[in-house]
Amino acid sequence: MATGAPTAMSTEAILTLTQWLSPAYPVGAFAYSHGLEAAADAGQVTDAATLRDWLETTLLHGAGWNDGLFLAAAYRAPDADALAQIDATARAFAASKERLLETNLQGNAFGAVTDAVWQTDLAALCYPVAVGRAAAIKALPQDLTATLYLQAFISNLIAAGQRLLPIGQTEGQRLLRTLMPLCVRIAADTAPGSLDQLGASAFMGDIAAMRHETQHSRIFRT
Numbered sequence: 001m002a003t004g005a006p007t008a009m010s011t012e013a014i015l016t017l018t019q020w021l022s023p024a025y026p027v028g029a030f031a032y033s034h035g036l037e038a039a040a041d042a043g044q045v046t047d048a049a050t051l052r053d054w055l056e057t058t059l060l061h062g063a064g065w066n067d068g069l070f071l072a073a074a075y076r077a078p079d080a081d082a083l084a085q086i087d088a089t090a091r092a093f094a095a096s097k098e099r100l101l102e103t104n105l106q107g108n109a110f111g112a113v114t115d116a117v118w119q120t121d122l123a124a125l126c127y128p129v130a131v132g133r134a135a136a137i138k139a140l141p142q143d144l145t146a147t148l149y150l151q152a153f154i155s156n157l158i159a160a161g162q163r164l165l166p167i168g169q170t171e172g173q174r175l176l177r178t179l180m181p182l183c184v185r186i187a188a189d190t191a192p193g194s195l196d197q198l199g200a201s202a203f204m205g206d207i208a209a210m211r212h213e214t215q216h217s218r219i220f221r222t
Contacts, residue, residue, distance in 0.1 A: 062202030
């Protein structure tokens with residue numbers, strides 16, 4: 001289904017991806033904490049050290065790893081039927097109602113804007129699938145797409161942590177820099193896009209997302 005082979009890394013490719021995955025792109029990332037708000041409320045995440053542990057687990061054993069696989073699989077999807085199956089699987093792996101809401105609404109927002117500006121045809125795909133499909137259509141480098149997607153994912157959670165925890169800007173940026181090699185590694189490890197490698201054992205994050213659905217007072221949608 002990809003419309004062209006991956007291009008060499010170019011200034012245009014870098015600028016396109018940083019635009020798609022910047023906080024300014026209207027996907028509403030600021031509204032989602034991925035269950036982190038419930039974890040902070042329960043005292044499971046209290047400072048930079050516990051936030052780092054939480055994010056590392058999410059990347060390696062939760063949505064970070066699986067999103068990398070879904071993005072890569074969508075990038076490599078040979079046809080519309082394969083893409084639809086990847087999207088359905090990605091939705092099935094959302095561990096709670098709020099996780100499904102998050103990936104669905106972000107995917108819809110990303111697709112609507114990207115279709116209008118770049119003349120893609122993303123329809124109603126969930127978020128990692130939409131990003132992978134868009135990058136394939138525009139023949140953007142898969143590895144860079146996946147790495148920047150994971151960076152944006154973690155950046156948003158760090159920003160959420162700064163609102164919920166006593167973490168300042170410098171500490172937040174130090175944490176992001178610390179986690180960047182992990183984003184690069186996961187992008188490389190998930191590059192073949194084999195959905196046989198799907199799995200999740202970040203159970204505390206999944207439970208936090210479920211608990212957030214009924215949290216009485218909250219800032220974020222998830």
